[in-house]
Amino acid sequence: MKSRLREEFYKTGRFKDFPVYDLHGHMGSLCAIHFPAPDADSMVKSMEKSGVKMLVFCHHAALLSPDIGNRANIEAVRRYPERLRAYCAINPNHPKIIEKDLQSFDRYYGNTYVGFKFLASYHGCSITNPRYESALNMAEERKLMVLLHTWGSSDLCGPAQVRKIAEKYPGARILLGHSCHNAWDEAVKLTKDFPNVYLELCAVLNDRGPLEKLAGEADTGRIVFGTDLPWFSYNYYIGAVLGADITDETRIKILSSNAEKLLSEHIEIPS
Amino acid sequence: MKFKFFDANLYVGRHAKTVYKPAAEAEELIKEMDRQSIEKAIVWHIAQHNFSPAEGNAMLSAMIRKHPRLCGCWTILPPQTGEVITRCFFRDMKENRIAALRAFPDIHRFLLNRTVFGGFLDEVSDRKIPLLLSMEKGCSWEGVYNLLEQYPALLCILCDIGVWGTNRYTWPLLENYKNVYLETSLLAIGHEQVEAAAKKFGAGRIVFGSGFPERYPESSICEVLHCNLLDSDKKKISWTNLDSIISGVRL
Ligand SMILES: [Zn+2]
Numbered sequence: 001m002k003s004r005l006r007e008e009f010y011k012t013g014r015f016k017d018f019p020v021y022d023l024h025g026h027m028g029s030l031c032a033i034h035f036p037a038p039d040a041d042s043m044v045k046s047m048e049k050s051g052v053k054m055l056v057f058c059h060h061a062a063l064l065s066p067d068i069g070n071r072a073n074i075e076a077v078r079r080y081p082e083r084l085r086a087y088c089a090i091n092p093n094h095p096k097i098i099e100k101d102l103q104s105f106d107r108y109y110g111n112t113y114v115g116f117k118f119l120a121s122y123h124g125c126s127i128t129n130p131r132y133e134s135a136l137n138m139a140e141e142r143k144l145m146v147l148l149h150t151w152g153s154s155d156l157c158g159p160a161q162v163r164k165i166a167e168k169y170p171g172a173r174i175l176l177g178h179s180c181h182n183a184w185d186e187a188v189k190l191t192k193d194f195p196n197v198y199l200e201l202c203a204v205l206n207d208r209g210p211l212e213k214l215a216g217e218a219d220t221g222r223i224v225f226g227t228d229l230p231w232f233s234y235n236y237y238i239g240a241v242l243g244a245d246i247t248d249e250t251r252i253k254i255l256s257s258n259a260e261k262l263l264s265e266h267i268e269i270p271s
Numbered sequence: 272m273k274f275k276f277f278d279a280n281l282y283v284g285r286h287a288k289t290v291y292k293p294a295a296e297a298e299e300l301i302k303e304m305d306r307q308s309i310e311k312a313i314v315w316h317i318a319q320h321n322f323s324p325a326e327g328n329a330m331l332s333a334m335i336r337k338h339p340r341l342c343g344c345w346t347i348l349p350p351q352t353g354e355v356i357t358r359c360f361f362r363d364m365k366e367n368r369i370a371a372l373r374a375f376p377d378i379h380r381f382l383l384n385r386t387v388f389g390g391f392l393d394e395v396s397d398r399k400i401p402l403l404l405s406m407e408k409g410c411s412w413e414g415v416y417n418l419l420e421q422y423p424a425l426l427c428i429l430c431d432i433g434v435w436g437t438n439r440y441t442w443p444l445l446e447n448y449k450n451v452y453l454e455t456s457l458l459a460i461g462h463e464q465v466e467a468a469a470k471k472f473g474a475g476r477i478v479f480g481s482g483f484p485e486r487y488p489e490s491s492i493c494e495v496l497h498c499n500l501l502d503s504d505k506k507k508i509s510w511t512n513l514d515s516i517i518s519g520v521r522l
Contacts, residue, residue: 006489009493010492010493010496013493013496013497032435033435033436034436034438034439035436035461035462036438036461036462036463036464036466036467037462037463037467038462042463043462046462046463049497049499050497203434205487205490206434206460206486207291207485207486208290208291208292208483208484208485208486208487209289209290209291209292212291227462229462230462230463231436231461231462232434232460232461232462233459233460233461233462233463233464233494233498234462235459235490235493235494235496235497235498236459236460236490236491236493236494237490238493239487239489239490239491239492239493239494240486240487240489240490242487242489242493243487243488243489243490244487245292
């Protein structure tokens, strides 16, 4: 299938008619992997090169080092307010930190945070655990984005757990990070049953086929692009979106307009 | 600058499990290569992996016969059982235009070491025949380390190296064995991983691979086209390195 976008990106490495948004990023080093370029400066440089206007991320330190916590997010957004927004990390093993972060949430809402990130499988605590409730209640009230790490085979953050959350918090914008990886039928079903569920493509794009399935069966207005930056490369993942057997119109929704709609519920997107 | 690609890592044939729109025949593969500006490829048949190395090798040879853009790759098994490695093995390789070998020790239940392969892999090293090892299909890092310790001159292309940046595994090999290469189909997934490997060890140690049909060739291609390296380095990765490896094979 001929694609104008494919030709353009091959030639220039970006798109001139629309900005790309990345709704699933991280930042900083991590024990199990060597990242050559995990710092904010390198990440923003890659964004600029590939025409990515804004990244919503959650710093590895915020997720995995309670001693540092969400200040890693706040400091990075302060340095690049035009490019970055953060998900406030919720670590259910540290309820006092959650309480404190929620108390100060208003100060950072919009200028720093647009929602929350849950990393249930790493934290060893199901997304249905009551310890997430205070954050979910806030998300429900304010229609915040909640990026869940989801995986098909997980009983902490698999389709069954997502279903409970999506049903109980219809106001929250529930982003399924990795789209319940490998449980594609269930992921599609979740989008059909709940209008507040979105599919995010990080790791989905590693293989040929799943994106064709999701875009063929789910509402293409609820599929969003994400890279886990500094894990994965923009060129590689945009290349996958271009390689998938979908239309340019769907590609633009996935790479740009769906995320723009979500973000504009919380921030004025810098021009 | 326009780049042409020489693909180290794609296969033909239908996987026993579900794989999205594979190329069942060589003609379909060529069509896909044309779409991707992949001019040449080292191709293997998936049956070599999940059905039978001997029969898969034969299926592959038959398929590439009429297609000079496809160099063949056979899968080896321990010489002792005589299933694949026979007395005329290298002559047969030449006759069938086979320029590379693969091994899947963990799936095919053998050890890839000197006890098993003895002088055979010395000869493979001397003849500069590349051995392609897929880290996602039947090879462990420990296995690769043991193999290279015993055959340090082996020309080894590490394919499908994994989605979790594997520098802690690959960089010591690149540092210690000058004939080890990395293939891009998963190296390129990592943010600035191609650049990091090229800056540390030289772009001469990286060869392009698409991972088709399991991965989108566009992914690896876009990373090679737009990574932060000089065009001269991109050319090495997209074409020259693999082209030199294949022209250096002595059969
Ligand atoms: Zn993530």
